[in-house]
Amino acid sequence: MRRQCPICNKKKGNCHFPTQLHINPPCLEYQHTWKPAGIKYKGTELNVIHGRAQIRLLGIRYNMWLDSTAQRRYVMDRITDMACFLRKNRDLSIENSLRLIECTLDPLLAFSGPVIIWLEKEFKRLTAAFVRCNKEAWQMSTNTSTALFNFPKDQGGLQIKMPRAITCPAVWGPLTRCCQFDDRTRQLAEITYKDALKKHGCLDMEDLQFEANS
Numbered sequence: 483m484r485r486q487c488p489i490c491n492k493k494k495g496n497c498h499f500p501t502q503l504h505i506n507p508p509c510l511e512y513q514h515t516w517k518p519a520g521i522k523y524k525g526t527e528l529n530v531i532h533g534r535a536q537i538r539l540l541g542i543r544y545n546m547w548l549d550s551t552a553q554r555r556y557v558m559d560r561i562t563d564m565a566c567f568l569r570k571n572r573d574l575s576i577e578n579s580l581r582l583i584e585c586t587l588d589p590l591l592a593f594s595g596p597v598i599i600w601l602e603k604e605f606k607r608l609t610a611a612f613v614r615c616n617k618e619a620w621q622m623s624t625n626t627s628t629a630l631f632n633f634p635k636d637q638g639g640l641q642i643k644m645p646r647a648i649t650c651p652a653v654w655g656p657l658t659r660c661c662q663f664d665d666r667t668r669q670l671a672e673i674t675y676k677d678a679l680k681k682h683g684c685l686d687m688e689d690l691q692f693e694a695n696s
Contacts, residue, residue, distance in 0.1 A: 488506050
């Protein structure tokens with residue numbers, strides 16, 4: 483038997499709900515989540531959602547807890563869909579398949595790269611899925627070595643742009659333009675950087691990143 487959670491509005495089995503008696507209890511995942519109620523604007527009651535509900539803001543799937551799991555899952559699903567499409571459509575030429583990846587997956591990674599956080603384990607899965615997509619585009623076996631895509635072209639490799647190389651320009655591009663066309667922004671960034679080094683007692687950027695993550 484499946485029941486609908488009043489918070490997340492998803493239908494789940496009885497094992498996902500608490501056993502204590504309650505008229506309509508939320509599921510275990512959202513039992514401690516607060517949902518606002520009674521918010522009105524000019525006498526009209528507004529629809530409200532709880533903080534962990536997935537919303538889409540400017541094309542990014544997020545929630546109020548800054549959880550980007552939905553966006554990461556969306557990116558992985560699109561890459562998987564592209565790999566399946568290329569595998570089923572072997573009549574496409576290699577050039578057209580690579581062009582298709584360049585026009586779809588590259589903008590997908592660059593668009594959401596600066597605003598979502600990828601854990602190291604998930605980023606490795608993303609890179610593996612991206613390489614799998616390129617193998618399908620080149621009509622290669624899945625057992626083909628991944629190193630072939632990392633080697634430079636002058637050494638016999640294919641030298642494709644990996645996800646890290648796609649997201650980094652998207653992250654640093656806006657900051658670079660701000661520093662390039664506004665000297666005050668550059669000065670402010672340098673002052674903040676020096677203050678951070680002095681505050682944490684670090685010698686360089688690597689030490690500062692280590693202290694910030696610890």
